[in-house]
Amino acid sequence: MTAIVKRFPGVVALGGVDLDVRPGEVHCLLGQNGAGKSTLIKVLAGVHQQNEGTITWEGREVTLGDPQAAIDLGIAAMYQELDLVEGLTVAENIFLGNEKARYGFSQRAAAAAETEKLLARLGHQEISPHREVGSLSAAGQQIVSMARALSRDARLIIMDEPSAVLDSGEVEQLFRVVRDLTDQGVAIVYISHRLEEIREIGDRVTVLKDGRTVATGLAVEDTPTSEIIRLMTGREIEYVFPDRTGEALGDVVLRVEDLRRDDEFRGVSFEVRAGEVVGLAGLVGAGRSEILETIYGARRSDGGTVSVDGKTLRRGSVNAAVDAGVGLCPEERKSQGLVLEDTVTRNITMASLGRFARSGVLDQGAERRAALEQTEALDVRPTGVDRAINTLSGGNQQKVVLARWLLRQCRVLLLDEPTRGVDIGARSEIYALVRQLADDGVAVVVVSSEIEEVLGLSDRVLVIGEGAVLGQGTADEFDEHRVLDIIMRGDAA
Numbered sequence: 001m002t003a004i005v006k007r008f009p010g011v012v013a014l015g016g017v018d019l020d021v022r023p024g025e026v027h028c029l030l031g032q033n034g035a036g037k038s039t040l041i042k043v044l045a046g047v048h049q050q051n052e053g054t055i056t057w058e059g060r061e062v063t064l065g066d067p068q069a070a071i072d073l074g075i076a077a078m079y080q081e082l083d084l085v086e087g088l089t090v091a092e093n094i095f096l097g098n099e100k101a102r103y104g105f106s107q108r109a110a111a112a113a114e115t116e117k118l119l120a121r122l123g124h125q126e127i128s129p130h131r132e133v134g135s136l137s138a139a140g141q142q143i144v145s146m147a148r149a150l151s152r153d154a155r156l157i158i159m160d161e162p163s164a165v166l167d168s169g170e171v172e173q174l175f176r177v178v179r180d181l182t183d184q185g186v187a188i189v190y191i192s193h194r195l196e197e198i199r200e201i202g203d204r205v206t207v208l209k210d211g212r213t214v215a216t217g218l219a220v221e222d223t224p225t226s227e228i229i230r231l232m233t234g235r236e237i238e239y240v241f242p243d244r245t246g247e248a249l250g251d252v253v254l255r256v257e258d259l260r261r262d263d264e265f266r267g268v269s270f271e272v273r274a275g276e277v278v279g280l281a282g283l284v285g286a287g288r289s290e291i292l293e294t295i296y297g298a299r300r301s302d303g304g305t306v307s308v309d310g311k312t313l314r315r316g317s318v319n320a321a322v323d324a325g326v327g328l329c330p331e332e333r334k335s336q337g338l339v340l341e342d343t344v345t346r347n348i349t350m351a352s353l354g355r356f357a358r359s360g361v362l363d364q365g366a367e368r369r370a371a372l373e374q375t376e377a378l379d380v381r382p383t384g385v386d387r388a389i390n391t392l393s394g395g396n397q398q399k400v401v402l403a404r405w406l407l408r409q410c411r412v413l414l415l416d417e418p419t420r421g422v423d424i425g426a427r428s429e430i431y432a433l434v435r436q437l438a439d440d441g442v443a444v445v446v447v448s449s450e451i452e453e454v455l456g457l458s459d460r461v462l463v464i465g466e467g468a469v470l471g472q473g474t475a476d477e478f479d480e481h482r483v484l485d486i487i488m489r490g491d492a493a
Contacts, residue, residue: 005052006039008391011382013039014050015211019189021156026178026188028198028220031208032232032423034381034393037191038080040208041158044189045077046070068097074155078145078162080191080394080421081334086134091115093133094148118147123173137285138165138331146177156187161394163197164420165331167283167449168484175201193423194450195225207231233425241456242435249459250274253443254326254412256295259304264290265467268304272412272443277434279446279458279475281483287467288447289331292414295445296328297321298336308412322351325411329401329418331447333394337401340390344380345371347389348403374403379429394421402433413437416447431457451480465490 006014014036021027031037042048044055046064054061057073064070070077084093091111100107100114115129124143127136133144142165149157159178163171178188178201192198198205198220205223206216215231254272259265265287272278280288293299295306300316307313308324330336338347348371349356356367371385378399380392389397398421405413415434419427434457438444448454454461455475463471463478465487 001040001044001053001055003053004040004043004050004055006043006048007051010384010387011391013211014043016053016213017208017211018213018216019044019206020217021187021189022204023155023185023187024182025203026182026190026201028202028205029189029191029208030198030205030228030232032395032425034210034396035208035232035423036211037208038160038393039211041077041160041189041191044070045075045158071098071152074153075158076149076152076154076156077158078149078160080161080164082141082145084133084141084144086132088133089130090119090127090133090136090144090147091129093144094118094129094151096148098152114151115147118150119143121150122146122177123170138289139167139170139285142166143170146174150177150181154186156189157181158189158191160191161193161421162190163192163194165417165449167285169283171197193419193421193427195228195424198228199225209234229424232423242432244435244459247275247439249276250441253309254295254445255305255307255310256291257305257307259291259294259306260302261290261294261299262302264299265294265464268469270462270469270472272445274411274441274443275438276460277438277444277446277458279448279454279461280464281448281451281454281461281478282464283449283487286464286487288464289416290467291464292328292416292445292447293330295321296326296414298328322408325409326414327351327405327408327410327412328414329398329405329416331416331420333397333401338389338397341388343386344375344389344392344400345385347400348374348385348407351404351408370407371403374407375400377406378403378433379426395423395426398422399426399430402430406437410442412443412445414445414447417449418446419448419450419453451483455479455483463487 001019004014004017017040029037043050046067046069094115095111100111112129119125119127122143127140133141162174202220205218205220207214250273252271253274257269259268268291282288294301297316297318297320305312313324314320345368349367356363368385375385380396380399389400419430434444446457455478458475461475461478462469463483463486471486
């Protein structure tokens with residue numbers, strides 16, 4: 001890809017980007033949120049067409065007018081925000097658009113058999129080809145997306161944050177698959193904000209900033225992490241967590257007592273005080289997200305209680321939770337946290353519209369000013385609150401979800417994977433914001449697949465395994481090894 005330019009109305013998303021990928025290599029594409037990574041890979045996958053520049057495939061210039069043109073060449077893409085069809089089965093999603101058929105008739109048995117082979121290759125034989133994909137966890141859906149890319153016999157596979165919802169064991173399995181593919185000459189374009197992954201799996205690096213290439217073809221082994229961060233941000237950033245203030249905590253704000261949902265989690269009890277950050281540590285599938293969604297009322301509990309400031313919330317009622325001052329930033333922001341076709345303004349203000357209403361009439365000017373204040377405070381890019389939320393990068397969309405609850409001035413904030421798909425510079429900003437919220441008296445509960453993040457952000461930690469609390473204590477009492485040891489033992493011994 002040479003001098004690629006892509007313009008959208010009012011925005012130059014790519015201002016001249018170069019990228020070359022070799023057979024059998026893992027080429028890591030890095031940059032902050034809004035740097036142009038997603039736009040670039042969508043040009044490569046035929047979703048967008050560049051306004052200027054050329055794409056050369058195996059020595060000849062090509063035009064990728066649509067995704068099928070890219071697939072026909074051997075280019076497959078796995079997007080950070082998965083594009084699966086929830087109403088279809090696992091096998092139907094894997095072969096969607098590439099159905100196995102003979103004489104015009106669908107060969108479902110053949111598709112199911114091939115699906116089983118693909119899932120076994122990924123180490124997930126437990127996923128049935130006949131299961132509806134919408135019933136799978138986020139990690140399970142990621143595995144299905146990987147299997148679909150493998151089914152295409154691709155020469156180049158684009159992986160956008162493939163490890164974001166995977167636990168450490170699943171990440172290792174992913175890396176084994178990647179190495180197997182590159183040994184066969186398949187090229188991988190790998191996007192990740194986890195720089196330790198780049199060190200482990202990457203061969204070369206290209207860095208984007210503000211829609212332009214600032215470095216390309218750097219050998220991973222020869223490029224210090226500090227240099228990569230400097231290229232991404234234009235400044236030096238230390239990947240550190242804010243200091244705990246050590247101030248006395250306030251009264252109990254959130255109390256969860258013996259909360260359970262059949263087949264998901266059981267006997268979960270904990271308290272969060274004003275000014276405290278409590279982290280839920282555990283592997284994917286342990287029930288952490290389900291606990292947060294049940295506290296928020298998005299799932300109805302089968303027993304136990306949730307109380308805010310001493311008042312018991314009605315089970316299975318989001319309205320009751322929000323009215324009591326509870327906010328949730330969900331793991332799946334696109335499907336659960338945003339109205340994609342609506343504006344940045346409305347996505348920020350939707351939980352606080354009563355504040356801007358006078359005699360039943362919405363003061364849109366005041367609404368817009370409030371949204372603008374939040375986006376400026378959180379440095380949401382590109383600027384402008386009248387654009388559709390789906391024109392923002394994933395990390396900036398995450399900032400908008402946070403802005404919604406900052407505007408609402410919540411008593412309790414539930415954060416499920418708050419830095420998923422967020423670059424290293426924005427992570428530091430979010431970490432500081434979480435600590436500031438706690439210092440202002442908000443009770444915060446954090447879930448993250450990165451144990452280091454849970455320990456670094458939290459004052460107190462609960463270790464969750466197989467739907468139960470296996471251990472708890474102050475964050476200083478834990479390290480990553482002890483957390484994993486508790487999970488593997490199945491108890492706090």
